[in-house]
Amino acid sequence: xxxxxxxxxxxxxxxxxxxxxDDGKSTLIGRLLYDCKSIFEDQLEAVEESSxxxxxxxxxxxxxxxxxxAEREQGITIDVAYRYFATPKRKFIISDTPGHIQYxxxxxxxASTASLAIILVDARKGVIExxxxxxxxxxxxxxxxxxxxxxxxxxxDYKEEVFDQIVKDYEGFSSRLxxxxxxxxxxxxxxxxNVVEKSAAMPWYxxxxxxxxxxxxxxxxxxxxxxxxxxxxxxxxxxxxxxxDFRGFGGRVAGGVFKKGDEITVQPSGFRSKIKGIHTFEGxxxxxxxxxxxxxxxxxxxxxxxxxxxxKQNNPPRxxxxxxxxxxxxxxxxxxxxGRKYTIRHTTREAKCIIKETKYKVDVNTxxxxxxxxxVGLNDIARISFRTSTPLLHDSYKRNRQTxxxxxxxxxxxxTVAAGMIx
Numbered sequence: 001x002x003x004x005x006x007x008x009x010x011x012x013x014x015x016x017x018x019x020x021x022d023d024g025k026s027t028l029i030g031r032l033l034y035d036c037k038s039i040f041e042d043q044l045e046a047v048e049e050s051s052x053x054x055x056x057x058x059x060x061x062x063x064x065x066x067x068x069x070a071e072r073e074q075g076i077t078i079d080v081a082y083r084y085f086a087t088p089k090r091k092f093i094i095s096d097t098p099g100h101i102q103y104x105x106x107x108x109x110x111a112s113t114a115s116l117a118i119i120l121v122d123a124r125k126g127v128i129e130x131x132x133x134x135x136x137x138x139x140x141x142x143x144x145x146x147x148x149x150x151x152x153x154x155x156x157d158y159k160e161e162v163f164d165q166i167v168k169d170y171e172g173f174s175s176r177l178x179x180x181x182x183x184x185x186x187x188x189x190x191x192x193x194n195v196v197e198k199s200a201a202m203p204w205y206x207x208x209x210x211x212x213x214x215x216x217x218x219x220x221x222x223x224x225x226x227x228x229x230x231x232x233x234x235x236x237x238x239x240x241x242x243x244x245d246f247r248g249f250g251g252r253v254a255g256g257v258f259k260k261g262d263e264i265t266v267q268p269s270g271f272r273s274k275i276k277g278i279h280t281f282e283g284x285x286x287x288x289x290x291x292x293x294x295x296x297x298x299x300x301x302x303x304x305x306x307x308x309x310x311x312k313q314n315n316p317p318r319x320x321x322x323x324x325x326x327x328x329x330x331x332x333x334x335x336x337x338x339g340r341k342y343t344i345r346h347t348t349r350e351a352k353c354i355i356k357e358t359k360y361k362v363d364v365n366t367x368x369x370x371x372x373x374x375x376v377g378l379n380d381i382a383r384i385s386f387r388t389s390t391p392l393l394h395d396s397y398k399r400n401r402q403t404x405x406x407x408x409x410x411x412x413x414x415x416t417v418a419a420g421m422i423x
Contacts (some may be wrong), residue, residue, distance in 0.1 A: 012328045012360065013219060016095045016111040018138070019120030024151045028120065028189035029083060029096050031315045032211065035196035038085035041186060068091045079248035080193070082316060089215040097203045105330045105379055107137055108419055112405070115219045116145040118210075123156045123186070127169040129365040135170075136364045139177035140326060140381070140421065142401055145184045145217050146174075149210060154188040169254060176367055180218075185210050218356025223290035224400045228264075229317060230288075230310040231347035231393075231403070236295050248295035249304055254347065254402035255395075256303070256312065258296065259287040266302055267393050268319060273300040281398045290402070305347035322356075326397075329380045331417040334374035334410065340418070346406040352389040353408070359383040383423070397421035 001147075017025045030036045075184040084095045095110035111117060117138040121131055138146055148170055163186045174182060185194055186205055193199035196211045208216070233251040258264075262275045276297040278288045288294045296310060304310075311317060329336055335356060344353040361370040361382040376382045397404030 012091045014093045014114050015116040016114040017118045018134035023120040023122045024189045028224045030190045031195050037407050058419040071384040108328045117143045118147045120151050123152045133364045145181045150186045153186045158201045224255040228312040232308045242246045248297045250295045252293045254401050258287040263313050272301045273298040296367050317393045324385050327418045327420040343409040353386045355386045357385045
């Protein structure tokens, strides 16, 4: 597969942090930024000043990520904070997500595009309900890599047996989840032990530091490169002298590989053609694959518009109106209502939909199904079935995170009320 500059950035890792309140997520990110020298002097000065005003004995690195005023005052994370930093080996985008149970929806949002999740565990408390909740969400969102960072090891005298017990407890719970790769790292975010530098206080730990693990985790298999999927975002018609007859179809490849000369089918019309060319901002390229943004030209004049999907012949997506899915409900003001009309946004297509049935809710702390209470409200995770006004061109979320996900919008308020994953 071609990997020229601009095609696919294998050196960019998107990861999310999660854990219970006061497990040290913001401190850990602050420590990463600080020890990787990714903080401007004025930022550090502002944090030092804020730390003095709060009466903190040391520089509070958590303030680097807690951007909302309410967060700084309460010392908690409410919103999803995104941060960028880089090392010579890789670039990173971090989403620092809330720990409170009432902000589960924020974690779903922050983790939806992540390739890796760091789940913090307080060494003094061990595996608790929030640990299970966040691990379940990571599994539900098909995050392939999880790092369990056992934080605050300094408060348990860096004891190996404490770490070993947490590893044992977590492995017992996670065996019921679909997480292919789990690493366990004992750290102290406050003092920097095993975050960027190896800890002299824990010679019994023979693994890599957190940063080393982040730099070397393999993420090349995060996209489906088998099923070719290209949702069309818009039709490009420059109508300029230079490109008078140009008619391209712009969008982002959601799966598979497209090459010049490939025979394709346009869904849902079923029209067939061949790829004439694949164009990027930097010029024409021989092939395109997820997650490249390109413009595709075809040899035949076919009526294609936003919401259509270009696929390979003999490998179509599912085309259905009756769909089963798992959803996380986002709305504070309304509950899910059976029979009510909503708008569903899936890839580049919009359709009306009606929720037909709530099959069960999930107790994310025990993984048990709740079948005697089917009212779905804020932060609830449930399995539902719904019918759309027009067929959706989709795959299961397990097979393709792009074509298997959607959001539901309340027509009355135009607010997103749920995010879902097609089963």
